[in-house]
Amino acid sequence: MENPILVISSRVHYPESQHRGAIAVVNAAGKVVYSVGDIETPIFPRSASKLFQVLPLIESGAVDAYHLGQEEIALACGSHNGEDTHVQIGEKWLQKINKNENILACGTHRPMGKKAVQELIKKHQSPTPLHNACSGKHLGFITTALHRGEDPQEYISRQHPTQKRVEHTLSEITNFETSTAPHAIDGCEIPVIAIPLYNLAWGMANLADPKSLPYVRQKAIHLVIDSLKNHPNLIAGDGAFDTELIRATEGRIIAKMGASGTYVAFSSEHALGIALKIDDGNIKAAEIAMIHILEELGLIDTERSETLGHEKIIFTYNSKPVGKIHAAPKKRQF
């Protein structure tokens, strides 16, 4: 089954490229409220599962034990730009757990944010593991392991108690049996398990409407939401779509990108979870599909969606507009 075209890049009025994909909108009872395309085949959520992966850090009591606050929690949810703010929170966190950056197994890469890259080049500095977009998530894993008295060595292995806890949480909150699902290794070395969009959206719905979950999990979810509402720049960075979406809606919509064209979001107000994936992995198309579905469902008003870029204008190098990337007209395919 081919997924429908969700996003089109048009040059003047003629389509130049197109992006297929699927979307699931689900409530906490697991009811599909809206769907497009194949939401049953497992896909790799990549960083779109970070809002689930952070829960054991809080539920284990590690946050309290190590005096971590909303900043650390927001960073652990994030795929951050590697700007000074992000690195500094990571540095303080390492001090709180009395470790240095060598404990991080996430590896090192050019910061995701252009500003951060330019800053490093200007200062003639190389990136460290704290510039890695996933450093917060990794610090969360390590802190939980330390708090539970586990050897943090090999914390990235699927057999390590930390990853087992994370996988158990993932399975519980998405109502999906992960043990038999396709799995692989993420860019930052941790296990990545394929989960259907339906279940990812269901998991997000559980964040939106956690009242039937155990009290400890409800409390953890509220803390995650508050952390992201108060520190939207830590989930990514200024200008990033998830950061700006949280800001523009004052936290009424919480969203998180994942590599390879995945995006998840939830609305507590409307008790809905959303998960989408662009087949070809294009992130810009995923953002446009997300803003469009939020608009279509009435979860965001047109003014806000326009500000957030529900269409992306294509310019020449002289800044003349010559096209746009936009949501495909419904059901129209070519």
Next chain:
Amino acid sequence: MENPILVISSRVHYPESQHRGAIAVVNAAGKVVYSVGDIETPIFPRSASKLFQVLPLIESGAVDAYHLGQEEIALACGSHNGEDTHVQIGEKWLQKINKNENILACGTHRPMGKKAVQELIKKHQSPTPLHNACSGKHLGFITTALHRGEDPQEYISRQHPTQKRVEHTLSEITNFETSTAPHAIDGCEIPVIAIPLYNLAWGMANLADPKSLPYVRQKAIHLVIDSLKNHPNLIAGDGAFDTELIRATEGRIIAKMGASGTYVAFSSEHALGIALKIDDGNIKAAEIAMIHILEELGLIDTERSETLGHEKIIFTYNSKPVGKIHAAPKKRQF
């Protein structure tokens, strides 16, 4: 009609994203030797038409009149990385036509090459129009206009004699009536006209096997081929797929990328032209589809195709291989 999946990005053994597209392989008689997907619907070739657009520069006599050589011709065919070599050839070219860079209407952008970007940042310099990937093509347009005694002002307009000449050449060599085709503006401000993959491949076949073309055009084509054989780094830059493909085959295959997932190539030895387009515009997928079709047709040996990256390994940030981008198994779709 949906185009088939040509390229898959797999994480370990599980597909993570996929790229659909179409391919035309045509000979100079216009016979389709091989095709996949829709090769009839016009698509924007973008920079994949540069090998056609350069012909009037040579055929008009401007190359001889202004003492231009193979370097300038290769640069005019290219979407270059904006490295010092590229910029210096542009500077000398401007001197030869007694103009300065303000005459270039292509606009300014961050150089396409990472090395070039880093060099600029380190030198605290901003890019000029000569760093624009299309500067050579624009210099070609301007030089032809000057040689023909035309006012170079507005040389980017579709009504300017220069663009009319280019469009006429495009129409002739691809055997496609451009006047009624969808059209738009390219990123560098010039008109871009949609042409079916079939006709783009036919045009490339005419470069591969020009014996039935007028003598002036044959001579121009041989000069283009020699220029690219001798200066493959000017069509893009070290490490770029088209540059490395020309190098690895010692010019037996000449290839040119276009933005939005287009790639064209030709083999003089086998008298074949190839044009392909990835629906979602992904350039890396276009490269892999190109190397795969060359391999499939026996135009390149396995050793060379492996060196050129007929599969792209996906690594973690610690350089552990965890997946690959590869050609889809034939006819297999999921």
